[in-house]
Amino acid sequence: MNVTVFGVGYVGLVQAAVLADVGHNVCCVDVDEAKIEGLKKGVIPIFEPGLSDLVLNNHERGRLAFTTDAKEGVDHAELQFIAVGTPPDEDGSADLKYVLAVAGRIAELMEDTKIVIDKSTVPVGTADKVRAHMLGILEERKKELDLYVVSNPEFLKEGSALDDCMRPERIIVGTDSDAVEAKMRELYEPFSRNHDKIMIMDVRSAEFTKYAANCLLATKISFMNEMSNLAERMGVDIEQVRRGIGSDSRIGYKFIYPGCGYGGSCFPKDVQALERSASEIGYEAKILRAVESVNYAQKEKLFEHIQSFYNCDIAGKTFAVWGLSFKPNTDDMREASSRVLLESLWKAGARVQAYDPEAMEEAQRIYGTRDDLTLMGTKEAALHGADGLVIVTEWKSFRVPDFEQLLKELKDRVVFDGRNLYDPERVEALGLAYYGIGRGRSIKKFL
Ligand code: UDX
Numbered sequence: 001m002n003v004t005v006f007g008v009g010y011v012g013l014v015q016a017a018v019l020a021d022v023g024h025n026v027c028c029v030d031v032d033e034a035k036i037e038g039l040k041k042g043v044i045p046i047f048e049p050g051l052s053d054l055v056l057n058n059h060e061r062g063r064l065a066f067t068t069d070a071k072e073g074v075d076h077a078e079l080q081f082i083a084v085g086t087p088p089d090e091d092g093s094a095d096l097k098y099v100l101a102v103a104g105r106i107a108e109l110m111e112d113t114k115i116v117i118d119k120s121t122v123p124v125g126t127a128d129k130v131r132a133h134m135l136g137i138l139e140e141r142k143k144e145l146d147l148y149v150v151s152n153p154e155f156l157k158e159g160s161a162l163d164d165c166m167r168p169e170r171i172i173v174g175t176d177s178d179a180v181e182a183k184m185r186e187l188y189e190p191f192s193r194n195h196d197k198i199m200i201m202d203v204r205s206a207e208f209t210k211y212a213a214n215c216l217l218a219t220k221i222s223f224m225n226e227m228s229n230l231a232e233r234m235g236v237d238i239e240q241v242r243r244g245i246g247s248d249s250r251i252g253y254k255f256i257y258p259g260c261g262y263g264g265s266c267f268p269k270d271v272q273a274l275e276r277s278a279s280e281i282g283y284e285a286k287i288l289r290a291v292e293s294v295n296y297a298q299k300e301k302l303f304e305h306i307q308s309f310y311n312c313d314i315a316g317k318t319f320a321v322w323g324l325s326f327k328p329n330t331d332d333m334r335e336a337s338s339r340v341l342l343e344s345l346w347k348a349g350a351r352v353q354a355y356d357p358e359a360m361e362e363a364q365r366i367y368g369t370r371d372d373l374t375l376m377g378t379k380e381a382a383l384h385g386a387d388g389l390v391i392v393t394e395w396k397s398f399r400v401p402d403f404e405q406l407l408k409e410l411k412d413r414v415v416f417d418g419r420n421l422y423d424p425e426r427v428e429a430l431g432l433a434y435y436g437i438g439r440g441r442s443i444k445k446f447l
Contacts, residue, residue, distance in 0.1 A: 001077075001183075002027075002077035002079070003016075003024050003026045003077050004026070004029060005028050005029070005119075006073065006082050006083060006084060006106075007030060007083040007098075007102070009083065010046055012028065013045075013046070014161045014162065014165055015165060016028045016081075017051060017162075019187075021054055021063075022190035022191070025077075026058075026065070027076040028066045029068065029069070033068050036066045042059070046332075047330060047358050048158065048159070049160075051162060071109050074105075078113060080115065080117065081119050082116060083120055083154075084101075093123070093273055093276035094269070094273045096123075099126065100133050103130045103134050107136075107138055111143075113145060114148070115150060115180055116130060116131075116149045117149075118151050121153060121154075121210050121211070121214075121266070121273075122151075122207060124207045124208050126151075126207060130149050131149045134149075135147065148180045150180060150203070151173075151204075151207045152171070153209060153210035155169070155170070155172075155210070155213065158329070158332055159330045160329070167191070171188050171192065173198060173206065174200075174202060174205060174206025184200075185198060214266055214271070215270060215274055215288060215291070218291050220256055221259075221267075222298070224242070225294055225295070225437075225438075227241065227258070228258035230438075232438050234440055236440045236441070238258050257419075258420065259337075260301050261296075261299035262295055263299075263326030263337055264326045264336075265334045267295075267335075271288050271292050271295075272292060298337075301418070301437060302337070302418045303345065303348075305416050306388070306416055309416075312348075315350065316351075317388070318352070319345060319352055319353070319387065319389070320354075320382040320386035320390070321342065321352050321382070322354075322356075322389065323391060323393025323398065324354055325356055327394075328394055328395045329358075330358065336392075341390065341392060341418075342367075354373065354376065355375070356393065383409040383410065385409075386409065386410055388410055388411075388415070389414070389416070390415075391415070391418055392418045392419070394419035398421060403430050407430060407431055413432050417435065424436060424439050
């Protein structure tokens with residue numbers, strides 16, 4: 001099938017590459033000329049394992065094209081994906097200006113039937129807005145053309161995006177047209193061959209499903225983080241509790257890892273946006289508010305532990321920081337806990353020597369050159385001359401450090417671990433002080 005994807009950001013590019021890989025003819029459109037030119041030469045604007053090869057292969061085979069010419073994209077296919085960003089507005093609600101701009105462009109240029117597919121995470125009612133906006137333009141153009149707007153939210157996770165897209169757990173399609181349903185089934189047939197993964201529902205329910213999923217996942221994390229705060233105060237080890245409750249199949253082991261808060265481009269934005277949508281219709285979403293406020297506080301957790309250890313006197317200290325991205329296998333630092341930590345450390349007069357396997361360029365872009373930040377080439381180099389080590393992201397390469405080197409290099413022999421990577425007893429037996437998240441048994445000293 002011919003498919004057009006507007007927006008070569010994370011979601012759009014991954015979706016386009018995966019659709020091309022199963023044999024569809026995909027045309028990607030973006031207003032960013034540099035990005036499009038780069039993609040034609042194989043320069044991938046984001047880091048995602050496997051994406052570069054997939055894009056290159058399919059581009060070479062002629063199944064994946066890139067253009068800034070919207071007309072070319074609109075003429076290419078009946079199926080028109082909108083996968084542009086929906087950044088938070090000043091008040092936290094999702095800003096639809098990019099989605100509506102693309103929809104408007106399609107309406108200005110279309111000459112035959114189009115099925116417009118909302119892939120971006122958009123609030124309930126957006127498909128109706130998109131349709132009304134497009135019909136208005138068609139009316140001005142005096143064109144009577146068939147137009148369908150479908151909600152087809154994306155559930156991919158950064159770092160495992162290709163796998164999530166190739167082997168989706170479900171494909172949500174919101175439409176009330178049988179003809180459109182048939183087309184969407186044909187499009188996704190290669191992903192739904194062994195088990196029927198496609199769930200057809202009405203458009204508004206499909207839009208809501210995406211928010212409900214992300215908000216529930218964020219709730220699980222904030223719940224565990226709240227439990228970890230209690231654990232710290234009650235002399236309980238949250239890691240033992242995590243295993244204890246995860247074994248209950250109704251709870252499960254996934255997404256109950258306590259840590260120094262969730263970040264990224266989705267959870268913080270989506271929780272806020274649903275909270276906003278709720279208050280617009282006069283409903284106070286108390287759980288969502290609590291999820292957000294627990295997370296906000298949790299991002300301060302590492303700094304609080306550092307302040308406790310040093311009796312609030314860290315001016316002039318140097319901290320090695322391992323991990324800057326909001327989670328492993330990405331270079332994305334949007335809403336990352338590392339940013340809250342770095343900024344708190346700097347405010348208190350400390351210096352940072354940071355290392356991340358992928359996010360160094362991103363850190364450089366965000367913070368530029370400053371005296372209190374040195375970006376180091378390896379995790380070992382980040383330790384040279386540091387007083388303590390702070391771990392913010394659970395990259396695999398941090399899981400088995402050379403503890404002897406930590407002992408030798410860290411002047412204050414202390415590790416603040418925001419992701420509970422180590423066994424406190426083992427680390428302490430080596431002679432290092434260790435502060436994890438919710439590990440009440442090991443932090444009796446400052447209870
Ligand atoms: C998320 C959803 O998982 C995905 O379905 C949706 O399409 C987009 O949003 P992503 O933002 O890529 O994906 O990250 P995810 O892997 O879900 O992690 C989000 C944050 O939660 C990270 O900062 C991570 O460190 C944190 N997290 C996750 C925890 O603190 N504890 C956990 O148990 C799991």
